[in-house]
Amino acid sequence: MNGPGLFTTHVPGTSWLHRAPLWLKLTGVVLVGTTTFWFTSWWQAALLLVALLAVGLGAGLPTRRVVASLRALGPVLVLLGAFHWWTQGLPEATRIVVGIANAYLAAGLLTATTPVTDMLDGLVRGAKPLRRWLDPEVVALTLGIMLRSVPWVAGAFGQVRVSARARGLERSPRALVLPVVIHTVAYARRTGEALAARGLTDPPTDD
Numbered sequence: 001m002n003g004p005g006l007f008t009t010h011v012p013g014t015s016w017l018h019r020a021p022l023w024l025k026l027t028g029v030v031l032v033g034t035t036t037f038w039f040t041s042w043w044q045a046a047l048l049l050v051a052l053l054a055v056g057l058g059a060g061l062p063t064r065r066v067v068a069s070l071r072a073l074g075p076v077l078v079l080l081g082a083f084h085w086w087t088q089g090l091p092e093a094t095r096i097v098v099g100i101a102n103a104y105l106a107a108g109l110l111t112a113t114t115p116v117t118d119m120l121d122g123l124v125r126g127a128k129p130l131r132r133w134l135d136p137e138v139v140a141l142t143l144g145i146m147l148r149s150v151p152w153v154a155g156a157f158g159q160v161r162v163s164a165r166a167r168g169l170e171r172s173p174r175a176l177v178l179p180v181v182i183h184t185v186a187y188a189r190r191t192g193e194a195l196a197a198r199g200l201t202d203p204p205t206d207d
Contacts, residue, residue, distance in 0.1 A: 006061070006069040006108030010115045017059035022122040025110045028176045032106035035098030042091050045098035051106045063111055069108050070101060075161060077101060079177065156183045 012018075017025075032048065039045050056066050077097045084093035109118070160179045 006056075006065050006105075006112040011061055011065070011112045013060045013113065015059040015113070016110050017055060020113075022114060022118060023126075025114060028104075029106045029110050031153070033103040035102060036096065039095060039099065042094035042098060045102060049098055052102060052109065054103070056105070056109050056112075059113060061109070065112065066105070066108075072104070073101065073104055075177070075180075095145050120171065156180050156187075 032052070035045065035048060039048075053066065057063065077100065080100065081093045081097040084096050156179075162181075163179075
C-alpha cells in the first residue's frame, strides 16, 4: 500500500461512529454486505458508496486512508469488473464491483473506528453462548489473523503493481495477479505453520 489504509491501525476519535456500540457497527457491515444481493441497479450501489464515504469523512478519518484502501483493492475490482462486463454487461458489472467496494469500505470503517482489542473482546463475549459448538478464543484468533492478513494482501497488491509498472507490465493481468496469489499462499502457509508450532491447530482432547 502506498499509504496507510483503513485496515492498518485504529484511528482515535470522538465521532458518533467511534462511540457507536460494536454490535451496531457489525450490523451495519452485514447490511452493507447484503446490498450486493438485493440492490438491482448500479446507481443504488453508487449512492451507498457516496454515503459510506461521507460517513468516513464525517467521522474524521483521513482522506488519504480511504483513498489508499480503495486503491489497494483496485486491481481486484478491475479484474472482476472486466469479467462481469464480458459475461453480464456493463450495468451489472458496475453494480457488482461497487457493491464489493461498499462491503470493503464498510469493514474498513469498522476497523478504523474500533480498537482491535474491543473487537476481539466483543467477539469472544458474543460467541460464549455458542461455546458448545465454537471455541470463543479460536474465533477471536481467527478474526485477529484476518485483520492482520487484509492489509498484508492489500500491501502485496501495491508492491506487485509498482514492480509491474517498473517492468512495463502494468496492463498484464498475469503480472499483477499471479505474484500476489503466490505471495498470499506462502503467507497463509507460514501463518498455519506458526499456529501449528504453538499447538493452536490441534483439536481439543477430553481429559
